[in-house]
Amino acid sequence: MKKPIKRHEALKPLSREHHHGLLLCWKIREGVKRNVEMQRIKEYIDWFETKYLDPHFEAEEQYIFPVLGNENALVQRALAEHRRLRRLFNQEEEVFKAIHAIEEELDLHIRFEERILFNKIQEVATPKEYAEIEERHQSIKFSDDDWKDHFWNSN
Ligand SMILES: [Fe+2]
Ligand SMILES: [Fe+2]
Numbered sequence: 828m829k830k831p832i833k834r835h836e837a838l839k840p841l842s843r844e845h846h847h848g849l850l851l852c853w854k855i856r857e858g859v860k861r862n863v864e865m866q867r868i869k870e871y872i873d874w875f876e877t878k879y880l881d882p883h884f885e886a887e888e889q890y891i892f893p894v895l896g897n898e899n900a901l902v903q904r905a906l907a908e909h910r911r912l913r914r915l916f917n918q919e920e921e922v923f924k925a926i927h928a929i930e931e932e933l934d935l936h937i938r939f940e941e942r943i944l945f946n947k948i949q950e951v952a953t954p955k956e957y958a959e960i961e962e963r964h965q966s967i968k969f970s971d972d973d974w975k976d977h978f979w980n981s982n
Contacts (some may be wrong), residue, residue: 828971832946837957840966841943842921842936844883846938847969857979862868865922872929874974876916885911886964887940888971894952899942908936 834842845852858868888909892902920927937943952960971977 834945835949835952835957837952837960838891838945840883840964841887842941843881843966844969845941846881847879848883849934851862852930852934854979855857855926859927859930859979863978863981865926867976868878868926869922871971871974871976871978872926875971880912880916882967884913890960890963891945891948894948894956901947905936905940905944907934908939912936923939937950 858879877919888906892899892905895902897903897906912929914931915925915929
């Protein structure tokens with residue numbers, strides 16, 4: 828088995844955010860399994876987008892992707908996936924379909940970044956670039972304790 832590449836300190840905050848993105852996908856799956864009303868899931872997704880997804884995408888686009896450059900094929904793929912995901916998060920019609928697509932595609936997007944894109948970044952990033960990333964992006968502290976509707980735990 829291939830040994831996993833150790834994540835550089837500067838990228839760890841983004842990896843922690845990925846963990847919460849994967850949890851969002853899990854919560855959606857649980858909600859669907861439990862036949863939770865779509866509107867309840869949609870409200871949580873909207874809240875998650877504003878608080879966590881938007882700032883995360885922005886940080887990647889501003890500080891991480893430029894390490895490889897926007898012409899890079901992996902970066903192009905990531906940017907296209909960001910566009911598609913933003914569209915899905917903001918889709919107000921056929922919400923059921925959009926939520927399903929988010930669950931699948933956000934999961935795939937995060938796995939692509941963790942397994943391929945971030946490893947490639949680590950191959951080329953210079954100490955100066957790492958220092959800049961560390962200076963500009965601290966981890967977005969995640970908590971949904973204040974979100975009262977934990978539909979993924981409901982019966
Ligand atoms: Fe991303
Ligand atoms: Fe990401």
